[in-house]
Each structure stands twice: as structure tokens, then as C-alpha cells.
Amino acid sequence: xxxxxxxxxxxxxxxxxxxxxxxxxxxxxxxxxxxxxxxxxxxxxxxxxxxxxxxxxxxxxxxxxxxxxxxxxxxxxxxxxxxxxxxxxxxxxxxxxxxxxxxxxxxxxxxxxxxxxxxxxxxxxxxxxxxxxxxxxxxxxxxxxxxxxxxxxxxxxxxxxxxxxxxxxxxxxxxxxxxxxxxxxxxxxxxxxxxxxxxxxxxxxxxxxxxxxxxxxxxxxxxxxxxxxxxxxxxxxxxxxxxxxxxxxxxxxxxxxxxxxxxxxxxxxxxxxxxxxxxxxxxxxxxxxxxxxxxxxxxxxxxxxxxxxxxxxxxxxxxxxxxxxxxxxxxxxxxxxxxxxxxxxxxxxxxxxxxxxxxxxxxxxxxxxxxxxxxxxxxxxxxxxxxxxxxxxxxxxxxxx
Amino acid sequence: xxxxxxxxxxxxxxxxxxxxxxxxxxxxxxxxxxxxxxxxxxxxxxxxxxxxxxxxxxxxxxxxxxxxxxxxxxxxxxxxxxxxxxxxxxxxxxxxxxxxxxxxxxxxxxxxxxxxxxxxxxxxxxxxxxxxxxxxxxxxxxxxxxxxxxxxxxxxxxxxxxxxxxxxxxxxxxxxxxxxxxxxxxxxxxxxxxxxxxxxxxxxxxxxxxxxxxxxxxxxxxxxxxxxxxxxxxxxxxxxxxxxxxxxxxxxxxxxxxxxxxxxxxxxxxxxxxxxxxxxxxxxxxxxxxxxxxxxxxxxxxxxxxxxxxxxxxxxxxxxxxxxxxxxxxxxxxxxxxxxxxxxxxxxxxxxxxxxxxxxxxxxxxxxxxxxxxxxxxxxxxxxxxxxxxxxxxxxxxxxx
Numbered sequence: 001x002x003x004x005x006x007x008x009x010x011x012x013x014x015x016x017x018x019x020x021x022x023x024x025x026x027x028x029x030x031x032x033x034x035x036x037x038x039x040x041x042x043x044x045x046x047x048x049x050x051x052x053x054x055x056x057x058x059x060x061x062x063x064x065x066x067x068x069x070x071x072x073x074x075x076x077x078x079x080x081x082x083x084x085x086x087x088x089x090x091x092x093x094x095x096x097x098x099x100x101x102x103x104x105x106x107x108x109x110x111x112x113x114x115x116x117x118x119x120x121x122x123x124x125x126x127x128x129x130x131x132x133x134x135x136x137x138x139x140x141x142x143x144x145x146x147x148x149x150x151x152x153x154x155x156x157x158x159x160x161x162x163x164x165x166x167x168x169x170x171x172x173x174x175x176x177x178x179x180x181x182x183x184x185x186x187x188x189x190x191x192x193x194x195x196x197x198x199x200x201x202x203x204x205x206x207x208x209x210x211x212x213x214x215x216x217x218x219x220x221x222x223x224x225x226x227x228x229x230x231x232x233x234x235x236x237x238x239x240x241x242x243x244x245x246x247x248x249x250x251x252x253x254x255x256x257x258x259x260x261x262x263x264x265x266x267x268x269x270x271x272x273x274x275x276x277x278x279x280x281x282x283x284x285x286x287x288x289x290x291x292x293x294x295x296x297x298x299x300x301x302x303x304x305x306x307x308x309x310x311x312x313x314x315x316x317x318x319x320x321x322x323x324x325x326x327x328x329x330x331x332x333x334x335x336x337x338x339x340x341x342x343x344x345x346x347x348x349x350x351x352x353x354x355x356x357x358x359x360x361x362x363x364x365x366x367x368x369x370x371x372x373x374x375x376x377x378x379x380x381x382x383x384x385x386x387x388x389x390x391x392x393x394x395x396x397x398x399x400x401x
Numbered sequence: 402x403x404x405x406x407x408x409x410x411x412x413x414x415x416x417x418x419x420x421x422x423x424x425x426x427x428x429x430x431x432x433x434x435x436x437x438x439x440x441x442x443x444x445x446x447x448x449x450x451x452x453x454x455x456x457x458x459x460x461x462x463x464x465x466x467x468x469x470x471x472x473x474x475x476x477x478x479x480x481x482x483x484x485x486x487x488x489x490x491x492x493x494x495x496x497x498x499x500x501x502x503x504x505x506x507x508x509x510x511x512x513x514x515x516x517x518x519x520x521x522x523x524x525x526x527x528x529x530x531x532x533x534x535x536x537x538x539x540x541x542x543x544x545x546x547x548x549x550x551x552x553x554x555x556x557x558x559x560x561x562x563x564x565x566x567x568x569x570x571x572x573x574x575x576x577x578x579x580x581x582x583x584x585x586x587x588x589x590x591x592x593x594x595x596x597x598x599x600x601x602x603x604x605x606x607x608x609x610x611x612x613x614x615x616x617x618x619x620x621x622x623x624x625x626x627x628x629x630x631x632x633x634x635x636x637x638x639x640x641x642x643x644x645x646x647x648x649x650x651x652x653x654x655x656x657x658x659x660x661x662x663x664x665x666x667x668x669x670x671x672x673x674x675x676x677x678x679x680x681x682x683x684x685x686x687x688x689x690x691x692x693x694x695x696x697x698x699x700x701x702x703x704x705x706x707x708x709x710x711x712x713x714x715x716x717x718x719x720x721x722x723x724x725x726x727x728x729x730x731x732x733x734x735x736x737x738x739x740x741x742x743x744x745x746x747x748x749x750x751x752x753x754x755x756x757x758x759x760x761x762x763x764x765x766x767x768x769x770x771x772x773x774x775x776x777x778x779x780x781x782x783x784x785x786x787x788x789x790x791x792x793x794x795x796x797x798x799x800x801x802x
Contacts, residue, residue, distance in 0.1 A: 025460040035464035042460035050455065050686075051448060058633055059426040059443035062765055063436035071633060098681025100655030101502060108542070125667055130656035130681070133669040137654030141509070150667070225682070232459055232472060232685035253538030254501030255531035264770060266526055266551070268534040280499025280531070281626070284633035285451075286686050364464055369665060 003318055003388075011315070011384035017308050020380040023296050024229075028362070032390045035364040037175070037203060037343045037376025040229030046292040053288045065284075074287040075256075075278055079237060081294040082228070085302050086201060086220070087211035088239050094274040095290060096282060099202055099223045099236040101252070103134045103169075105277055106219040106238060109248040110167045110196040111138070111146065118166035118195070124157060125150040128175045131200055135169060157181070158189050165195040172210060173203035173341025176372050178313075178333040180204060180341050184215035191216065202226060205237075207342025207379070209306045212239055219244070227342050227378060230290030238277045245273055254279035296380060308379040310337050315384055316344050316375060319391040327398045332372070343376045350401060357397045363390045404719055404789075412716070412785035418709050421781040424697050425630075429763070433791045436765040438576070438604060438744045438777025441630030447693040454689045466685075475688040476657075476679055480638060482695040483629070486703050487602060487621070488612030489640050495675040496691060497683060500603055500624045500637040502653070504535045504570075506678055507620040507639060510649040511568045511597040512539070517546065519567035519596070525558060526551040529576045532601055536570060558582070559590050566596040573611060574604035574742025577773050579714075579734040581605060581742050585616035592617065603627060606638075608743025608780070610707045613640055620645070628743050628779060631691030639678045646674055655680035697781060709780040711738050716785055717745050717776060720792040728799045733773070744777045751802060758798045764791045 012018060024041040027033055033041060057065040065071055079093035086093070097105075107121070121135050127150070135148045151160050161168060168190045173180045183199065190197045198219040204210050206227030212220055218241050224234030240248055249270065255261050256278040259269040270276045297305070317331055330347045333340055348354055348371060355367035366374045375390075413419060425442040428434055434442060458466040466472055480494035487494070498506075508522070522536050528551070536549045552561050562569060569591045574581045584600065591598045599620040605611050607628030613621055619642050625635030641649055650671065656662050657679040660670040671677045698706070718732055731748045734741055749755055749772060756768035767775045776791075 025456070027463060028461045031461075033463050038464035038467060039459070041463070042455065047452060047455050050451065054443065054448050054451065054632070054690075055426070058440070060429045060432075062428060062432075062434050062442070063439035063767055064760065064765065065633065066439060097499070097502065098655065098684075100681040101498065101653060104653055104655075104680075129659070129665045129667060132667055133654045133656060133659060136669045137652055140650075140654075141652050231455070232466065233682045233687070236681070249541075251538055251542050252502060252505055253534045253541075254499065254505075255534060258530070258534060264530045266530060266533055268537045279505075280501040280637070281634045283499075283684065283687060285690060286634070286684060289455075289686060359465065366464055 003315070003322055005385065005388050008384040008388040011311070015308065016304055017380055020296065024381050031362045031364060032386045033364045033381065034375040034377060034390060035366055036227050036378035037374060038366050039225055039232055040227055040293070041378055041381050042231070043229060043292045043296055046231070046289045049292045050285065050288050053285060071282060071284050074282050074284065074291070076274060078287055078291045078294060079274060081291065082237055085297060086205050086239065087213050089213065089242060091273055092242055093237055093239050094277055095224065095235045095237045095287065096278050097236060099200065099221055100130045100134050102221040102236050102238040103131055103198065103200060104138070105250050105252055106198050106221055106240070107135060107138055107167060107169060108251040110198050110219055112249055113244070113247060114166040114196060116145065118164060119145065119147055120165045121146050121148045122160060122165045122168045123148060123150050123170060124153070126153045126174060126176060128171050128200065128202070131169065131171060157186060161189050161193045161195060163193055165190070165193060167196050167198055169198040171200040171203060173208065173343065175203055176345065176368050178341050178343035178345045178374070180208065180339050183210065183217065187215045187217050203343065204341045207306070207309050208340070209303065217241065224290050226376070228290070229293035231286065233286065234290045235283050235286050240274060240277060245276065250277045252279040256280055256282070305379040309342050309377055310340065312377040312379065312382055312384070312387060313340050313342070313344050316377070316387050316391070319387060320346055323391050323395050324398065343374055345372045345374050347371045348373060354397060354401060357401065358394055361393045361397055363393050404716070404723055406786065406789050409785040409789040412712070416709065416785070417705055418781055421697065422784070425782050432763045432765060433787045434765045434782065435776040435778060435791060436767055437628050437779035438775060439767050440626055440633055441628055441694070442779055442782050443632070444630060444693045444697055447632070447690045450693045451686065451689050454686060472683060472685050475683045475685065475692070477675060479688060479692050479695060480675060482692065483638055486698060487606050487640065488614050490614065490643060492674055493643055494638055494640050495678055496625065496636045496638045496688065497679050498637060500601065500622055501531045501535050503622040503637050503639040504532055504599065504601060505539070506651050506653055507599050507622055507641070508536060508539055508568060508570060509652040511599050511620055512547065513650055514645070514648060515567040515597060519565060520547055521566045522547050522549045523561060523566045523569045524549060524551050524571060525554070527554045527575060527577060529572050529601065529603070532570065532572060558587060562590050562594045562596060564594055566591070566594060568597050568599055570599040572601040572604060574609065574744065576604050577746060577769050579742050579744035579746045579775070581609065581740050584611065584618065588616045588618050604744065605742045608707070608710050609741065610704065618642065625691050627777070629691070630694035632687065634687065635691045636684050636687050641675060641678060646677065651678045653680040657681055657683070706780040710743050710778055711741065713778040713780065713783055713785070713788060714741050714743070714745050717778070717788050717792070720788060721747055724792050724796050725799065744775055746773045746775050748772045749774060755798060755802060758802065759795055762794045762798055764794050
């Protein structure tokens with residue numbers, strides 16, 4: 001039976017998260033934001049919280065506010081709020097620095113825990129380029145003691161994990177296709193082969209179920225400004241499994257990672273716990289916004305959001321198949337629910353041009369070469385009827401193109 | 402002749418920067434903020450600019466704003482605005498990441514340019530601890546191929562620079578004493594010995610004359626939230642002398658340092674110029690604030706601010722000598738004008754307790770072990786009469802202590 005607008009309205013009426021729509025700013029009249037994979041929505045109370053931090057804590061409090069745990073304690077406090085969304089314990093996550101800097105820290109930490117005879121850093125060619133670049137930088141930095149081996153698209157990553165591999169580093173949900181790796185199976189296979197894993201969960205955290213501890217993950221990093229909604233350039237996060245925290249070392253040994261920062265000791269001593277993986281001063285203003293975004297999740301069962309996300313991506317796929325079958329689109333995101341992140345990608349040979357026209361028609365998406373139109377779904381903000389409207393506009397665009 | 406309040410009023414009346422006081426928020430009624438070395442003042446138009454970025458560019462523009470040069474171009478654009486305050490060319494400075502992360506990048510870059518036979522990283526024991534920790538982390542990371550040699554306080558750094566030294570890394574103005582090293586003499590001596598220099602100008606940038614190119618400096622980093630006023634945890638900056646930019650390499654090879662970020666190439670290729678020293682996505686919200694702070698300097702001769710800073714620190718020293726000579730204070734900041742940064746430090750055996758009491762009396766200062774009371778002077782905001790009042794309050798505090 002065909003999906004119609006009435007069906008979408010019924011889904012909205014039954015949505016247990018419908019009221020959360022008001023926790024975010026609506027944005028432009030008539031715009032439909034399917035770009036949470038690039039930049040999540042603005043939490044409604046973020047501007048006021050930011051203004052209070054700026055005017056009160058900074059403008060009036062000034063240097064006194066550095067002594068306030070609100071500021072210095074922010075990376076750990078916000079890390080704990082994020083932990084429950086990604087299957088981690090409160091003391092296993094810290095926020096600060098960018099994703100690539102954190103990936104550098106944790107890849108270096110993982111390699112340092114491994115015997116030097118293991119020479120391979122294993123990834124895949126279609127991993128997010130910055131992640132590959134960081135790994136390539138480490139290979140150069142370590143005088144080519146390591147080799148970055150990249151599995152080709154479609155090849156079996158499990159089969160490539162062997163005794164030569166020191167660290168497997170992958171992005172959980174592909175930035176291009178939206179397909180999710182099997183976090184648990186790959187981590188398990190890596191461990192069987194004596195390798196460690198460093199996962200980048202930028203494209204799944206806050207959008208879909210990520211059970212880091214359930215999968216036995218060693219290290220993970222992720223972005224704060226996509227589905228998590230921390231705003232443009234938000235601090236990223238780092239996860240280190242609790243039993244590795246005492247032996248893993250952070251190569252970026254800045255003062256905030258010191259055991260006793262305010263003693264101003266000459267000699268470096270790493271802090272216990274996740275503070276060890278910080279480096280410099282907390283990004284107070286940006287952290288204020290990220291915390292506002294994570295507080296939206298307070299008191300709700302995160303799986304409600306992940307279920308809604310799956311329902312949204314599923315409906316979008318169904319609507320594209322129903323409405324656009326004759327226009328040359330290929331859905332390259334897996335149709336199996338548990339293999340999708342928060343994004344759906346449809347390929348079209350004129351994808352660049354169509355994306356641009358669709359954005360002009362008020363449906364925000366993004367394009368990645370060579371042909372991928374990406375649609376990222378923020379579970380709190382979107383209505384099922386928004387997707388009906390968005391696919392209608394896409395049809396209008398492609399009919400005219 | 403004794404300094405009196407009238408003299409201070411005369412200085413205020415003759416202050417060419419008096420009108421700039423309104424470009425910043427006043428803070429708490431009656432408070433005197435002598436803490437610009439910890440956290441500079443809030444620029445008056447920063448809240449509105451931040452709100453516009455948050456509500457318009459983020460909340461309404463969303464992912465479209467990533468395509469706007471305002472965001473992606475911010476690190477280079479703001480770097481150029483900062484360049485003229487530190488004796489650099491527009492294309493020699495970039496902002497982003499924290500000071501310690503940038504120090505890691507540039508120390509690694511400097512070491513990589515040098516022959517491996519040079520095994521010494523030269524610094525001083527009283528350098529800012531985070532800077533020493535970063536150097537110690539690099540020594541560990543490079544398998545103790547290098548040695549961090551620290552000159553003791555009072556010893557001659559010039560005499561310690563020899564053919565074994567790969568890189569000299571120092572903070573221009575001491576975080577503890579406020580004393581400035583001779584940037585030019587040390588840099589010159591380093592070059593004579595075949596060493597490179599990496600300066601941390603966190604405690605002098607925006608407060609005092611720093612002529613990086615005049616001194617022939619190779620690399621420099623600094624903090625955005627002290628005298629530069631970028632707000633708590635503001636992005637830091639990195640300077641690389643133009644003729645080193647093509648050969649120096651950044652070990653943190655994130656996508657924003659790639660020659661063609663948006664082509665999403667698998668293989669890393671460093672960007673030309675200072676973009677090579679970026680790593681991850683620009684910290685848009687924090688950069689908005691830092692830019693507002695730097696725009697205060699637009700159209701004025703920076704030396705006016707540096708002259709006022711010298712006048713403020715000089716007056717403060719004179720007032721402490723005049724009013725507090727019998728209370729056991731030692732001024733440990735040099736009295737020679739050109740040897741001071743933006744800060745005056747007075748030592749007192751009960752410095753911790755006195756600092757706390759003085760802050761309660763509304764004069765914001767900061768304490769560093771074992772006995773240093775630090776006073777940092779923001780040239781745009783402070784009046785000479787504020788210092789009269791501050792020293793009077795300090796006298797009141799010490800009389801009661």
C-alpha cells in the first residue's frame with residue numbers, strides 16, 4: 001500500500017518525542033533541515049545559557065570563574081552526560097579539542113600499548129578523509145615504523161584483521177553512505193587477533209544506538225556538532241575503556257592532563273582517569289552550548305530517539321522508492337534498519353546540481369563527491385510529515401532538472 | 402615627589418585610549434579587574450555578534466553556513482587581524498586549537514627541520530608548566546631521542562645555547578614574574594648556534610610590543626583569552642615565519658590542514674601557507690568572540706596600547722613602593738620598562754591569603770605558588786585612578802591581615 005500524507009500525519013500524532021520539537025529553534029520558515037549530519041539544530045535554551053556565561057561568569061566574574069568547577073569541571077561533567085548516549089560509563093568520556101586531535105591522541109595511545117612488531121594500522125579507503133590523514137600523519141611521524149592499510153570498499157574488513165594489525169580504526173557510520181559497521185563483530189575480531197580498536201562515532205552518536213561497552217570497544221572519538229547539536233565547531237569527545245585508562249598515555253601532555261594542574265609542577269605526571277586525555281584549557285563558551293544540547297536528553301530514554309531516527313530514515317527510503325523510482329536515484333544506504341546510522345544517502349549522476357537546487361527549494365541536504373546526496377535526520381526536531389514534504393520538493397526539483 | 406590621586410586623574414585626562422573603555426563591559430560595580438593575564442575583559446559588542454552567529458548563521462543558516470567563508474575562512478582572517486599586534490605579516494598567523502596543542506605542532510615542526518644529531522630542546526625551569534609538559538611529552542614520544550634541558554632561574558639562557566641545541570622554546574613574558582626575555586637577542590643567539598626558536602607569547606601578545614619578524618622569530622604560539630580578550634578557552638594562535646611555511650610540517654594532519662579539504666582525497670597533502678597548521682573544523686562560536694575582541698584594535702596604532710600598558714605597570718610599581726614599602730612586599734617584576742610584559746608580580750610570604758582577601762575587596766588578581774601575587778593590566782579598560790584605588794585597597798587588606 002502506498003504511503004500518503006495521512007499516514008505521515010498518523011506517525012506524527014503517535015510520536016512520543018513530538019513535544020521535544022520545541023526544545024530547538026525552528027529555523028527559517030518553511031525550511032526542512034535534513035542536515036544534522038553536518039550541523040545539528042540550535043537548542044532553544046542555548047542562546048540564553050551562552051549569554052549568561054558570557055555576561056555573568058566571564059564579564060562580571062572574570063578570572064574568579066576559572067576557580068569555579070562549572071568551568072574547569074566542564075569536560076568531565078559534560079562527558080558524563082554524553083556517556084549514556086553511547087553505551088559508556090560516566091567516567092569513560094571527556095569532551096574537549098576537535099575530533100581529529102582526539103583521534104591523534106587515542107591512535108597514538110593505542111599504538112603505544114601494542115608490541116612494536118605489529119606494524120599495521122588497519123582502516124578502509126572510504127573512511128572519513130581526516131581520520132585517514134591523521135593516521136598517515138602518525139605513520140610519517142613514527143618514521144614509517146607503521147603502515148596504514150586500507151581495505152577497499154566492499155571488501156571484508158573482518159578478513160583483513162590479522163596478527164600484523166596493531167590498531168583497527170574505522171568510522172562506525174560512513175559519512176558518505178550512512179552504512180554502519182558491525183561495532184561488536186569487528187571489535188571482537190580485532191581482540192581475537194590481538195589488535196585494539198579506535199572507533200570514530202561522529203556519524204552515529206546521538207542518532208543511533210552505539211553501545212561502546214556492550215561491544216567491548218577500547219577507544220572512541222566523535223564530533224560534538226552533528227547529531228549531538230553542540231553548534232559549529234563544538235568540542236569533540238574521547239572515550240577510553242575504564243581498564244585501559246591507567247596504562248594508556250596521551251601524547252598531548254598539556255596542563256589540563258596533569259595529575260595536579262594547579263600545583264604548577266615542572267615535571268609531567270598524568271592525571272588518573274579521563275582527565276589524562278585533555279590537553280589545554282576548557283573551551284568554556286562552546287562547552288556551554290554543547291551542555292545545553294545534551295541536557296535535552298535528560299530524563300528521556302535515549303532509545304526513543306534512536307527508534308525515531310530509524311523510523312525517519314526508513315520512511316525517507318520508502319518515500320524515495322515510492323515517489324522517485326523513475327528518476328535515476330540509487331539508495332546507497334543499507335535498507336536493513338540496524339545497518340543504518342542517522343543518515344540516508346541517495347546517489348544520482350547529477351547529484352551536485354540536484355543538491356544545490358533542493359537546498360534552494362528549502363530542503364537542506366549536503367553533497368559529497370562523486371554523486372552522493374546526504375540527508376541527516378535529527379530525531380527531536382523532525383516530523384514525519386516534513387519528510388513527505390521534502391521528498392515532494394525533491395520530486396519537483398528533479399522533474400524540472 | 403609623591404604620587405597622589407590628582408596625578409592619576411591627570412594621567413586619565415591625558416589618556417588617548419580613554420574612550421576605548423566603553424568598548425568593553427564594565428563588569429561588577431566597584432570591581433577593579435587586574436586579571437587580564439588570566440582572562441581579559443568582555444568586548445561590548447561580543448554578546449550581540451555571538452547571538453547573531455548563533456541565531457542566524459547557525460540556527461537559520463545551519464549547514465549552509467559551512468559554505469560561507471565567514472566560517473571556514475575565520476582562522477586565517479582572524480590570524481591576519483592578530484598579526485599586526487605581534488609584528489607578523491597577515492599570512493603568518495592562524496587561529497585555532499589551544500596553546501598547548503599549537504606548541505606541540507610547532508615544536509614537532511621545528512625538530513623535524515633540524516638534523517637529528519642535535520639532541521637538546523632548551524627551555525628554562527620556570528617556563529609555563531604546560532609548555533614544559535608538552536616538551537616532555539615529545540621527548541617521551543620520540544623515544545628519548547631528545548633531551549629537555551632546563552636552565553635554572555637566574556642562569557644565563559644565552560650561554561646555554563650551543564651546537565647541541567635543536568630548538569629553544571621559552572615564554573616571552575614569564576607567567577610568574579612578568580619579566581620579558583630579550584626576544585631578539587635569544588633568537589639571534591639561537592640562529593648563530595644553528596638552533597630554531599619556538600616562542601610562547603601568551604603573556605605578552607596584546608599587552609606589550611612583540612616584534613616577531615623584527616626579532617627573526619621562527620615559530621610562535623600564544624593564548625587567545627588573556628590580553629587579547631577572546632573569552633574563556635578562546636582559540637589560540639600559531640605563527641610560522643613565511644619562509645619556513647613550505648618546509649615545516651604539522652604532525653596533526655587533520656582535514657583543515659589539507660591542500661584541498663573539500664575534495665575529500667584519501668591521501669594527505671598539506672595546504673600551502675598557514676592553513677597547513679590547522680587541524681579540525683573551526684571553533685566558530687569562540688572565533689566570533691575572538692574576532693570581536695581583535696576588532697577593537699582596528700584603526701588604532703597598537704603601540705598606543707603598549708605604551709599605556711607600560712605606563713600602568715610602571716605606575717603600579719611606583720604606587721606599591723610608595724604605599725606598601727613597610728609591609729614586606731617584594732616587586733619581582735623588572736623595573737626596566739622594556740623588560741616587562743603586561744603584568745606586575747609582587748611577592749609576599751602570605752601572598753595566597755592576601756590575594757584571596759584582595760579579591761574579596763574587589764580587586765581581582767591571581768596567586769601562583771609559592772608567593773607570587775600577579776596583577777595583569779588591560780590597557781583599554783583600566784584607568785590610572787583604578788590603580789590608585791587598587792593599591793589603596795591592598796594597603797587596607799595588608800593592614801588588617
